[in-house]
Amino acid sequence: MNTLFKVRLWVCVAIFALCVHVKSDISDYIYPSKSPSFGNFGGLGVLQNPSARFYDEGSIAFNWVQNGVYRRGSIVMYPFDWFEFSYQYTDIDNAKYSLIKEFSGGQSYKDKSFDVKAKIFSERGIFPSVAIGARDLAGTGIFGAEYVVANKQVSNIDFSLGMGWGTLSGNKITNPLSSISDSFDNRTGVGSSGTMGGDFNIGDFFSGDAGIFAGAEIFIPNLNGSRFKVEYDGTNYEKEGFPLGRESFNLAYKPIKKPDSKFNFGFIYPLTDNFHLKASITKGNTFSFGFSFHAGIKGDNPKIVKTDRHEPVENAEQFKAISKGNDTYIYRSILKHLNDRNLYLQKAEIKNNTLEVQYAQDKYISYARATGRITRVLDEVVPDEIDTFKLANTNAGMNLNTITIDRHAYNLYESTKDHNSLKRSVKISNPQYDPKNYSFAPDVDFPAFFWKAAPSIRSQIGGPDGFYFGDLSLAIHTELLFRYNLSLVTSGAIGIVDNFDDLKLASDSILPHVRTDIVKYLKQSRKGHFKRIQLNWFHRPAKNLYAKLSAGIFEPMFGGYGFETLYRPFNSTFAIGMEYWNVKQRDYDQMFKFRDYETETGHINIFYEEPRTQLLLRLKGGRFLAKDSGINFDLSRRFKSGLRIGAFFSRTDISKEEFGEGSFDKGFYFYVPIEFFFDQRTKGIAGFGLRPLTRDGAQYLVHSHHLYGITDQANSYNINRNWEDFYD
Secondary structure (H helix, E strand, O other), rough: OHHHHHHHHHHHHHHHHHHHHHHHHHHOOOOOOOOOOOOOOOOOEOOEEEEOOOOOOEEEEEEEEOOOOOOEEEEHHHHHHEEEEEEEEEEEEEEOOOOOHHHHHEEEEEEEEEEEEEEEEEEEEOOOOEEEEEEEEEOOOOOOEEEEEEEEEEEEEEEEEEEEEEOOOOEEEEEHHOOHHHOOOOOOOOOOOOOOOOOOOOOOOOOOOEEEEEEEEEEOOOOOOOEEEEEEEOOOOOOOOOOOOOOOOOOOOOOOOOOHHHHEEEEEEEEEOOOOEEEEEEEOOOEEEEEEEEEEEOOOOOOOOOOOOOOOOOOOOHHHHHOOOOOOHHHHHHHHHHHHOOOOOEEEEEOEEEEEEEOOOOOOOOOHHHHHHHHHHHHHHHOOOOOOOEEEEOOEEEEEEEEEEEEHHHHHHHHHOOOOHHHOOOOOOOOOHHHEEEEEEEOOOEEEEEEEEEEEEEEEEEOEEEEEEEEEEEEEEEEEEEEEOOEEEEEEEEEEEOOHOOOOOOOHHHHHHHHHHHHHHHOOOOEEEEEEEEEEEEEEEEOOOEEEEEEEOOOEEEEEEEEEEOOOOOOOOOOEEEEEEEEEEEOOOOOEEEEEEEEEEEEEEEEEEEEEOOEEEEEEEEEEOOOEEEEEEEEEOHHHHHHOOEEEEEEOOOHHHHHHHOOOOOEEEEEEEEEHHHHOOOOOOEEEOOOOOOOOOOOOOOOOHHHEEEHHOOOHHHHHHOOOOOOO
């Protein structure tokens, strides 16, 4: 151990000891926040080093850092409190996008990567939290690393210590796994995933040189949750990125700065609990800065209290008295008071002191909350001799569930909001719908027309022509309802502004261009286009069986006709269906003309939702748009709030060379409930999804009103999962 290293090590130890001593003297000070913070890579960490910390499940975050030649933006998601997933775009200033000027001009290199981290042990007593993780999975490998790291909170300091491989092998030690097998001795290195990129090079995991790293996050009292960071950097700067630059167009890019120090220092200042500013000195010679934002969305947003609580019906007792003994008055009363609350009565019937109500609603994500709100209105205005409510929820003209509520039990537990005791007397079922069972059906003026307008953005990210291309347009969405189960859905847009002029990359795919002509579609449709003009007819031919016939323009690139069926047992989390589509490719202007390419596509769809973890596995197997055959795997988790986090990949009968760059189709997505950001309940969601690359393999038709979503409430599990909302 050389003298300089000894000095640096003792300085670090002295800082740690001083901070512990200071904390022992100020133990009564308040720390507003001890939530973990993000490092210079995608996920939670010190600076360059990862940590074994995680946010709560259902959290989503964005992290941006400028660190020397690297500008990195990351989307980070936590489907579980023991699992972290992040996706990064890294702009690398010391390398060109490609060596061909005509292809990418002078644009700097852009790297896309996935990172994952999983908790092995939770911190408990004297034992630390331990996690295992990997950087740059299924990418180019220029930031590829694996690691095991432990964290322990001692007083006001969160210590971390870990071992890394790949680009985290900067402080070299003998790889302990080499004693197990010689296969861990050597690491292939950058580009090992093959010329197509995007594959998992499992043979390299935890191989080659290993290294150690350490760090600490020191929370400062009475400074709004600020913290100081110090770490012993584990990065191997001879392996990370392009350490020597690379030559292109007779211009040699400068190599990155070599480290002057193994110690990095940083500071985090939280503007709010969710929004952090940060700055650091890395390598002893590089100033870094950035910010991060995170939000937990698994439940209601406690900072935005919902104001649309139930409003008691005024003069409710008078309504009861007036309608007593007169069924028509009862029907008209509940029609008015439900409609006033955006709960729409479809049909009603009174038999043997039981009021049966068929309704539709698009306000509440929680079906239990919708049922509870309806029950409360009925209890207020319906005469007391009615002792049972049967509430049938419909969608697309199909009855999807019926909840039978004993009125006496409802009132017995209402004051204490004891939803568990109420549930023991509630019957949840899914009987066949028979319109003849209802004597009251309010008039509906068909066709009924609905519309809304909103700004819309289309984006093309990370191509050789430039990092970002997009357009802003005014999108108009309409629905023309001919009958309850027959509707025409349209979506169009009028262009406002775009920067598509410099977008010119042509497709190099050897497969039919079912997706890779995206540049032509974007440029030729920017003044205005139709995304969808789809006619849907829904039918429930038997109990637990649902069907849809559709025709028209389904999506920006294809139109045609076809059908979908779904078998979904009411008391099971398993469902199976099939779909068939005969489609033709649309012209690039996305209006009403079509190109010559046409195909038949179809799939068997299997769904299974594991009740305990709320994980939904969807398998879609069959023939895709480019006439390749295979399976799409989709795994997602839905939270109580309506948030869904998921990822997917596909394997078909085309080779990696035929697929092109990326080797196989993959990506991730999340859907956030809109009501999380507002003080009103609403059923809408806002989604974001990303594929690292747009290719033609494994692409399926995107049509609206999928049966699995339409029949979401045709499953007792989806009602029971939020039953605690009933008395809300």
